Amino acid sequence: MPLPAAKPPDGATLFKQQCAVCHTLSLSEPMRQGPPLVKVMGRPAGKAEGFKYSEALSKADFAWDDGRLDAWLTNPQAVIPGVVMAHRQAKAETRAAIIAYLKEQN
Numbered sequence: 001m002p003l004p005a006a007k008p009p010d011g012a013t014l015f016k017q018q019c020a021v022c023h024t025l026s027l028s029e030p031m032r033q034g035p036p037l038v039k040v041m042g043r044p045a046g047k048a049e050g051f052k053y054s055e056a057l058s059k060a061d062f063a064w065d066d067g068r069l070d071a072w073l074t075n076p077q078a079v080i081p082g083v084v085m086a087h088r089q090a091k092a093e094t095r096a097a098i099i100a101y102l103k104e105q106n
Contacts, residue, residue, distance in 0.1 A: 011101025014094055018087065025105050034085065040064050041106045045080075056082030069099050 009017070015025075022034035029036070035051035045060035045068070046053045057080055062068060071078065073095045076085040089095050 009097070011097040011099075011104070014098050015101050018089065018094075019098065022085075022087075037102060037105070039106050040069075041103050054082065054084045056080050057084075066099055066103075069102070070095050073098065 019034075019037070022032050024030075024032060024036045025038055027036055027038055031051060035048040035053070042063050042065070044063050046057040060080055064072075068079065070092075072085075073087075073089045075088055076083050089098070
């Protein structure tokens with residue numbers, strides 16, 4: 001008898017597994033290595049108050065949207081050369097679930 005197909009993790013689980021080490025979703029929590037991602041959708045890149053960004057990211061001239069976040073999670077250095085974030089997510093379905101979860105948090 002074959003095992004049932006595994007249900008893919010949801011965005012909240014994926015965020016906790018892959019993002020929460022460096023990012024919070026609460027302004028009341030202490031800053032971590034990365035900026036808080038509270039209301040990241042539509043926010044100007046490199047502009048979260050109270051976070052010290054890399055020089056490259058602080059000069060970004062765009063706001064976060066689905067496409068930018070997808071490209072960023074795929075390869076941050078391709079979006080903005082010289083940024084510090086090293087994490088990459090190759091799986092499109094995982095990126096989409098994380099982005100959908102971040103949108104829910106806005």
